[in-house]
Amino acid sequence: MIKRRLVVATAAAVTMLIPLSGCSAGGGLGAQSPAPTRTSSVDPAVEKAAKDFKGTFTYWTGLTFPDEGNKIEQQQIEQWGKDLGIDVEVVAVNQNDTSKRVAAALQSGSMPDALTVGYDLSKVMAAKDQLAPLDDSYKAIGEKHQGWFEPIDKATTDPSWGGSVYGIPLGFFGNILFQRQDLLKAKGITDAPKTWDEFADDAAKITNAPKVYGAGLALSNVLDGNLMTAVMQSFGGRVADDAGQKCTIDSPETVKFLDWVSGLYKKGVIPPDSVTWDGAGDNNAYLSGAAGFIVNTGSVYLSMADQDPELEKKSAYGTLPSGPAMTVNPVDIRYRVVPSSTDENGKILAQDLFKVLAEDDYNSEYMAKATYGPVLKSQASYPIFTDTPAYAALLTIAQSGGTPPAFPDVANTAYSEYQNTFSTPHMIQRVVTDGLSSQKAAAEAQVNCQKIYDKYTK
Structure with a gap:
């Protein structure tokens, strides 16, 4: 049976x-x-x-x-x-x-x-x-x-x-940058963003809230929200040191990243409910026409091809932009x-x-x-x-490889627990929802992160 x-x-x-x-x-x-x-x-x-x-x-x-x-x-x-x-x-x-x-x-x-x-x-x-x-x-x-x-x-x-x-x-x-080519062309934008700053500028230009939010980025405690760790790393922020033992989140680079993402949120470029999205939040936002950019896997493409071929024709696909420090595009197996x-x-x-x-x-x-x-x-x-x-x-x-899991951090058990507990999305939520400054949120995340790493440091 x-x-x-x-x-x-x-x-x-x-x-x-x-x-x-x-x-x-x-x-x-x-x-x-x-x-x-x-x-x-x-x-x-x-x-x-x-x-x-x-x-x-x-x-x-x-x-x-x-x-x-x-x-x-x-x-x-x-x-x-x-x-x-x-x-x-x-x-x-x-x-x-x-x-x-x-x-x-x-x-x-x-x-x-x-x-x-x-x-x-x-x-x-x-x-x-x-x-x-x-x-x-x-x-x-x-x-x-x-x-x-x-x-x-x-x-x-x-x-x-x-x-x-x-x-x-x-x-x-894998992370694919989905982009509404029709909305971008209407604003005179013909090239995909090469950096996260270009992404922010393009997303702001096509925002027409509450109908369309330019940046459909998940800031919630879901797997899509963990993309924010990769973006933080591309800004030069690190979860821990090269030995994979001491947390290093409380840094100027992390603060710069938090200022960047919270700025988009406060300007209404990121949807206000993105902090509570479930695992399909960004999918639904793009498929309903409410997001100009999202980062997702192939599932959104399959849904468009099946349910909304016209939206698929209006879409283009690219790789993740680079941050001020590097490009991070993790392969999540x-x-x-x-x-x-x-x-x-x-x-x-x-x-x-x-x-x-x-x-x-x-x-x-x-x-x-x-x-x-x-x-x-x-x-x-x-x-x-x-x-x-x-x-x-x-x-x-x-x-070609994208980037290895955790890169540029050390892919150890402590890092995995950091991700499993959605630590980066939580840090962002402390700024955009709870009103902490970027500096205080980074300092708080540092303490919480070190508690995780101490469990695995002998």
Whole structure:
């Protein structure tokens, strides 16, 4: 028996905008062929694990937009369970809530057999011995699919993980600058902004509040809000020193960044409700015509192509602007992981599932309806990455590297916890909502940051 359960904690606005039965060019999910059965033979060890496994195999997927990709993934996992004769439960979790869900499950002893998590959470879990190593599966999947893209491989095998691989990359969130070309041209702007100051100027010129806000930047406690850490770093601000031990947020560069972003907010260039947006806030703002610029992954492009082709024609796509100090465009990898609490049969089954979910016949369909950039070199030839401008930008990021996770900071567990607690968005909120000066907000963030780093400094 296959059990289905959809958990979407904060995505009500998205389901209103992007129907669960969203249509594709081929007529929607209902017109798709069933999930393919596995093409490779089942390893005897997997067959034995399936026979001996007790109960229901539970997988927490990471909710992505539009919803059609979630359904394709769920269908494939269910087909895998059917092929092996085991009960499967697929739980789709809003990725902005994964950290909270994991914390609660760890405390109650109710972790799933496998799940999808982001780079930062996986690093924290690995450091606490909460994940099983997956070195052999990582190597086998890479060898079968022409290898991992170099930036993905470097981030996944970095020594800061402790000497093992703890996750199988399934894709990455790359940052694409979506821009309303029609609004910009009407103001005589023909070139994409090369710096964040140019971005601010262009966004101010096309602002016509409350109808249109030029800069649809999330300043809330969601994954999109963590982009602000990268912008801060491009201004020269740092979370910590080069040793990755002492926080350095309280700096003139951070204050300059806070003055910049709070200035845009106070001038009405950034929407006033951006401090409370959920994970779909910037998506909805752009798709409804209320934002001139946003930074997002490919999901907005898919929604436009499906629901509003005219808006897609009015849009252009680019890379993140540079700050006064440097360009920072982080590659935020999503991993399939196995909790260390999963029993041995479950661990064998999970790794078999990960291999099935890496197959090209499945991924070419899934990635065309999901929001991720490619991680395996065999994926470079998928039509979604060769034929669509927004996703071609993601392929370029995978090939050229963008910037590694945390860069220019040290990608350690303390940094990951800093990001998981949405520390930079909170610092911004203290200025734009609570009225603190940029100097006081930076000083307060410094104290809170050091408390995090002290937990991991020996």
